[in-house]
Amino acid sequence: MIGSLRALAPALLATALLAGCASVKAYQREHLADPIMSFDADTREAARELHWLEAREGSTGGAGIAGGGCACN
């Protein structure tokens, strides 16, 4: 009995973890698009740095995720 429970444990764990996965529609991404969801500690400073970098390099894009999570790109 205990052996079969042990065998089932990884499957149960995976089921429990994957149950939280869901696709988010474009119109539901308001909270995801919030700057606070960024990995950067200071999002405004990061945006300024990126702007400066883009100006220096003469190119844009390729940094981080595209857009604000609104699925428009």
Next chain:
Amino acid sequence: LTDLAGATVMLSELRGQVVVVNFWASWCKPCKRELMRLDQWNRELDGRPARIVAVSIDSDREKAARFIQDKGLALPVFHDGPSGLAAVLDLPSLPCTVVLDAWGRVVRVRGGGDDDTVRELRHTVEALLENRPASVRAGEVSG
């Protein structure tokens, strides 16, 4: 729908005109860029039987109102939130624009907010205004 002052408005009041309904949000940067273009286009349509209306899907109406006020946009803006029409229509992307003919039928659904999008929407609306068949199938989603 409600306008930014909170008054209820029916889209059916615009029946008889070609109506371009643009779904946008203050947290969506491409939406805001497109809205500026649509505002300009709406001014150009003055006196013709076509209207552009913007529907904000922000949860907070104030955020939408602040953006419209800051930019001085003149096109009619309504607020519907993320669980209203956007959910009913299950918008495929944001920004997303729906073109309705004079009878309120959906002629086109177009995602995206770049220059090409606005150009294509203009083409569709001009075709409807001239009673030409639009070059796209009804209900086609593109972009």
